[in-house]
Amino acid sequence: MTDVIVRPPKPVPALTGHAVRAFLRNPPAAFFTLAFPLAFLIIVGAIVGDATTGEGARVTQFLVAPFAVFGVAQASFTMVAVDTAVLRESGVLLRLRAAPVPAGAVLAARLCASAFAAGSAVLLLAFAGVLAYDVEIVWNKLPALLVTLALGVACCAALGVALASSVRTVTATQALAQGILIPLAFVSDVFIVDADLPRPLEIIGSALPLKHLALATAETFHPGGGAGFSPGHLAVLAAWTIAGVLVARRRYGWRPRGLGAGPAVAETTDPVRTRLSAPQERHRDSPVALLGGQISYALLGMRRDVLSVFFAVVFPGLLLALFPTVFGDARISGLTMAQYLVASLTAYTVAVTAYVDMPEGLAGARSAGVLKRLLGTPLPFGAYVAGRMCAALLTALLSGALLGVVGIGFLGVRIEPARLPAVLLTVLLGSLCFSALGLALAALLPRARSLVAVTLGTLLPLCFLSDIFVVGDQPLPRAVTTVADVFPLRHLLQALLAATRPDGTGSGFAWEHLAVVAAWALVALAVARRRRAGLI
Incomplete structure (x- = not known):
């Protein structure tokens, strides 16, 4: 043979x-x-x-x-x-x-x-x-x-x-x-x-x-x-x-040099999982302490994901510093480039932290089995999700504050103190809206990779269609702006522009745009609540 x-x-x-x-x-x-x-x-x-x-x-x-x-x-x-x-x-x-x-x-x-x-x-x-x-x-x-x-x-x-x-x-x-x-x-x-x-x-x-x-x-x-x-x-x-x-x-070397292998390692050492291993302590925590703990854990996870921090905090700052240098005295919607970018990049930060990073972390925890184990502990599922949403909001506020400091301190941006409440309300409502949209998508899409593809694949094109990233000095075709007007990102931008315009009047609240953002938030929360089982 x-x-x-x-x-x-x-x-x-x-x-x-x-x-x-x-x-x-x-x-x-x-x-x-x-x-x-x-x-x-x-x-x-x-x-x-x-x-x-x-x-x-x-x-x-x-x-x-x-x-x-x-x-x-x-x-x-x-x-x-x-x-x-x-x-x-x-x-x-x-x-x-x-x-x-x-x-x-x-x-x-x-x-x-x-x-x-x-x-x-x-x-x-x-x-x-x-x-x-x-x-x-x-x-x-x-x-x-x-x-x-x-x-x-x-x-x-x-x-x-x-x-x-x-x-x-x-x-x-x-x-x-x-x-x-x-x-x-x-x-x-x-x-x-x-x-x-x-x-x-x-x-x-x-x-x-x-x-x-x-x-x-x-x-x-x-x-x-x-x-x-x-x-x-x-x-x-x-x-x-x-x-x-x-x-x-x-x-070049073949042997590992660092202490971790990136986001995957951060997920395996998720502090939420470690905290859940001691459920007997949960009943002594007040609701405020529970929420504070979940916010801390979510922020810790975000800090370990350097790429997310880059796109949410560093990237907007780079664009704010670079674009006015490149385009000089160009004006957009009657505003200087820097004045416009502070509003548009704040809107971008709100969307990327709440719509991309937050649901990605949630989907990663779901894939690792954290959310299933959560059901066997005294920690309410809502506190876990609220912690993730609040962490996204805090990150957006931090990035927006940094943009404001750079713009005001070095680029001649003006923001009236009387309009800061309008800015804060707009960022809060925008973060809630995009967090709700991220939750709805996470509930509808069982695979984390599919979720990231959908969130990135919809957000970045919408950033161009909604004038977040302005390309050239020609207006978008009417058909494009009509499509963009349906979605909340353009309305979030317009609300932020109204709140930060140095030549505007009134308190800066753009109620018609905020109403659209709130409507999207309510619809997305209803979908996420209806498909809650898909989150777990």
Whole structure:
């Protein structure tokens, strides 16, 4: 009888397939790589319409390249950096090192997976551009596009591995990766093309590789003759690739370095779970003490999730500091850029803390079995949920206060003290509304990953449709504003603008907008109450 020899699968394809599946099962990564650039293209395309350049080409011809570059950078820099740190801190890299897998195969698989994600983003945007906006693929420049994207992926991936190799923990890697990429996109001709930047920001953008990737990619979409290669920009990308490889080679390690592996570890050490292990003490706590304890636990969990803190607190502050510098004396709705941004970014913070972060934490506790065990303790379920909602409100108030301090202290923003009650009421009602919407979605969606995909996938497009993030100086089409008027985010913004306008009259309460926000809160609370079993 002949022995059958079973050949093991080749390591690079097998590990690449595993990494690609992990990417597709990670809603935040897939959203920021694929859906976010596409949403940006759709919204900006709706704003510019059929506008043309001085050369007669449609403006939309030049939108695909910068948004595709963001998808490429998100896939090959952020995703590679975070995944490498997660695999290292969870011990997976160390186990792979002990397995008969070549060391280079592990890194090659991550690079191939990032190339797949980056290529998917480019194809998706190009497909949408051709179908919806008459974007022309310049076929004679296609080889240049492929070479540029390949070098861009290699450069960003090398820098991502270098970042993960230089940082000890997953949470720090997540925060640094997003904290570097998103602000850099605003000064690198990605989110804002051909902006008249202050000299220091222009120097920073020109020194770092993202701007060179954006300019080289934009050249391959420019109609006209030539091969489309940009030797100068490609040389800068190659130099940064070599630098990233050298740093990664020197600093790369297989053993865990930090004390935790990010949000997953924070969930396993949830202080709520620890407190619930001693239910005999609950009957001695007053309702106020119960609520205070749950608020403290929820805030502790949020502090451990560095990425949530970044997007809720740090990111709005960066935009407030960056936009007035980039746009100068531009005015929106009769207000200075800084005056408008204090209101719009406060609305964003209210929504992201209550609608994204709060239900995500609740869904994580549900997946870990915390909420089921909660039913066997004297702690009321309502106190647990109220603690999460109050923590979201406090975070929004803290971020709004920081925005106000920065705006008033450095950017000439004015907020009348007599209108502070209107500001506080608006933030309170807005946080209640979006917390209720988050609860309703958590009750309707049983899987935490599906919940994050839905909350992010609805909030960020609504931020653009509702003028939270203002794109350009042209008003949105009437059909878009009609859709935005149905949802509460635009009304929350208008209420905050009414409460913070320095030239307004009265007490600042925009009752018609607050009524819409309150109506959404009541409907969402009714849904969450009806589907309460789904929360557990």
